[in-house]
Amino acid sequence: MNQLLLVGRLTRPVEDRQVGDHRVVNNCLAVSRRHRDRNGELQTDFIPIVAWDYLADLLVKYAQKGHRIGVVGRMESRHYTNNQDQKVYILECHVQDITLLESKNGSAGKASGQNHSTPKGQEDYDAIRRQYEVPSQEQLDMRQLAGFKA
Structure with a gap:
């Protein structure tokens, strides 16, 4: 099993780029450990x-x-050969799901558990997510029963 669950802070500005027909964001997540070092620092x-x-x-x-x-994701490794003809190995978390714990306006919104209404940003988030979802086999079967072409 290869599954990660991480909570942390983005370390760089969020920028995407196009790779073929796909959009990708590469960033870094700062994740605090539970224990402190000799100086009392996390x-x-x-x-x-x-x-x-x-x-x-x-x-x-x-x-x-x-x-x-x-972030929920899986750890993947890759490697390349640098200019000094040395193999460089990289470990990355390939994201499968994201929970936004803060919005751009700084509030935690729905993630805090204190806001029982759906914030506007969450509605947009859900709409974007639905746009990319692949229907399950059960949903496809139900569409066919209802006369829709899947």
């Missing part, structure tokens, strides 16, 4: 994250440097 890991397509859209639209987000 230790922090900086984990590269990669978000594709609708997840990239969501980050660009709703997140910025310093925002706290939750």
Whole structure:
């Protein structure tokens, strides 16, 4: 099983780029450890994250440097050969789901558990997400029963 659950802060401005027909955001998540070092400072890991397509859209639209987000993803490794003819190995978290714990206006909104109405940003987030969802086999079967072509 290869599944990560991370909560941390984005370390760079959120910028996307086009790769073929896909949008991608590469960023880094600062994740604090639970224990402190000898000086009493919290230790922090900086984990590269990669978000594709609708997840990239969501980050660009709703997140910025310093925002706290939750990420579910899988760790992937890759390598390349640098100019000194050395192999460089990279570990990245490929994002499968995102929870925005702060909005661009700084409030936690729905994620705080204190706001029982759906914030406007959350409605937009849900709409973008639905746009990219693939119907389940059960949904396709129901459409066919109802006379729709899947």
